[in-house]
Each structure stands twice: as structure tokens, then as C-alpha cells.
């Protein structure tokens with residue numbers, strides 16, 4: 001496995017792979033890798049011949065007051081994980097490489113970024129879409145891999161790629177969960193064992209949503225009320241939002257008709273946790 005710190009270095013390695021006819025996959029990450037990331041790398045190894053994992057804690061997607069400074073950066077452990085998972089190159093640039101001057105050029109996706117986390121993290125998605133555009137321009141992958149856990153991010157990036165005719169495919173991989181249902185996230189590292197147990201109610205609330213839909217309930221307020229009750233059983237959970245939105249437009253819906261996304265964001269102790277499920281009542 002190679003380690004590239006500079007844009008020139010990763011570009012030249014991708015160029016060599018491509019000239020050998022290889023299909024290039026990119027797994028963009030902010031490091032602090034876990035089994036969720038490993039599943040993305042494994043999907044990339046399966047679908048591509050040359051896999052680049054980027055590790056970059058992107059300052060432009062953190063809102064003031066968020067955890068940019070203390071975001072975990074265990075580079076040595078991350079490199080080991082990448083190597084074991086079959087990565088060809090880790091691209092881990094410095095902030096100066098990625099943003100050599102004040103950033104005054106942004107890529108923004110409208111509408112899809114207004115609901116869900118967009119309401120609470122102004123500027124977050126603009127930072128994500130800007131850094132992903134930069135990574136796509138630097139690495140020029142055939143396929144980039146994202147996790148379903150960050151459903152809004154994945155939908156926003158897919159739309160950006162379509163709207164801007166970017167020549168790559170976006171693959172969205174399933175959420176990986178702890179045995180108690182808690183979605184795996186780098187921010188779970190902030191939780192105590194008790195808080196991890198408490199956080200299981202996030203997925204319980206989403207399962208309740210699915211059960212109610214399977215039982216024929218279509219009114220979203222009715223479902224959200226029951227989901228809220230499950231989250232409120234745990235005093236350490238502070239609810240940011242519980243939303244059921246159209247899976248394409250991400251707008252709130254009153255009644256579930258086709259494909260919908262049920263999404264939850266909560267704070268537990270120092271961590272903000274998000275999770276979601278996709279439901280399809282048209283089937």
C-alpha cells in the first residue's frame with residue numbers, strides 16, 4: 001500500500017493505474033476508521049481494480065462550535081486498517097494541501113440541504129460537497145463509495161454528481177450496526193458504555209417506524225409520536241429531530257406513499273448521532 005500526502009503524488013499513482021487499464025475506486029473518509037469504513041473499502045475492492053482511501057478531516061464542513069479540533073486522528077491505526085482491507089493508496093493531505101488559500105469557491109446543492117441536518121448545521125453540506133468535488137477532481141475515480149448512515153450526504157452528493165455531469169458513479173453501501181442496533185460512527189468513540197447502551201433506542205425508534213408502516217400506518221405524525229416515545233424513554237437522549245421525508249426530495253411528508261426516509265438526530269453526552277432507514281410502501 002502506498003501513502004500519498006500530496007495531490008501530485010496521488011495523481012501520479014492513479015495515472016499509472018489507469019494507464020494499466022485499472023478501474024479506480026475512491027472511499028472518501030475523515031479517518032478514525034471503523035467497520036463501517038471497512039465495509040466501504042471492501043465494496044470498493046470488489047468493484048474496482050485500484051482503491052484510493054482519502055483521509056482528511058475537512059475543516060470547511062464543521063460548523064463553529066463543533067468538534068473539528070478534537071475529532072479523532074489516529075493515522076497509524078487507520079493506515080493499518082486500510083492496508084488490511086486491500087487499499088492501494090491512502091491519500092492523507094494536510095489542510096494546506098487541500099486549502100492553500102482562503103477558500104472562496106464553493107459547490108452548493110440547494111433544496112436537498114435545507115431539511116434534516118441542514119437545518120441544524122448551516123454550511124455543513126456546502127463544505128462536504130466542496131471537498132468531495134475537490135477529491136473527485138484530484139483522484140478522478142470511476143466510482144466513489146459512501147455510507148447509507150449519512151443518508152442526506154449520500155443523496156446530496158449523488159445529485160451534485162448528476163447535476164454537474166461529473167464522470168463517476170456513486171455507490172451507497174448499507175449501514176453497519178453494533179449488535180444492539182447502534183449505527184457504527186467515528187463519533188461513537190465519544191460515548192461511555194452506558195451511553196452506547198442508551199443509544200440503542202435510536203435504532204429501536206426506527207424499527208418501530210418500520211413496524212408501524214408494515215402494519216399499514218401511513219400518517220407520519222402518528223409514527224413520529226411513537227418514535228419520540230421510544231427516544232424519550234432514555235433521559236440522556238436529547239432529540240434534535242425525528243423526520244419522515246420523501247426519499248428523493250427530502251421534504252417532510254404527511255403521508256407515506258412511495259419511498260420515504262425516516263431519519264433521527266440526537267445528542268447523547270458529547271456526541272451528535274444520526275441514523276435512518278429507507279422504507280418503500282409502493283412494493
Ligand code: PAF
Pocket residue numbers: 028029030056058061128131132150153
Ligand atoms: O462522511 C464523511 O466522512 C465526510 O463527510 C466526507 C464524505 C469524507 C467528506 O469530508
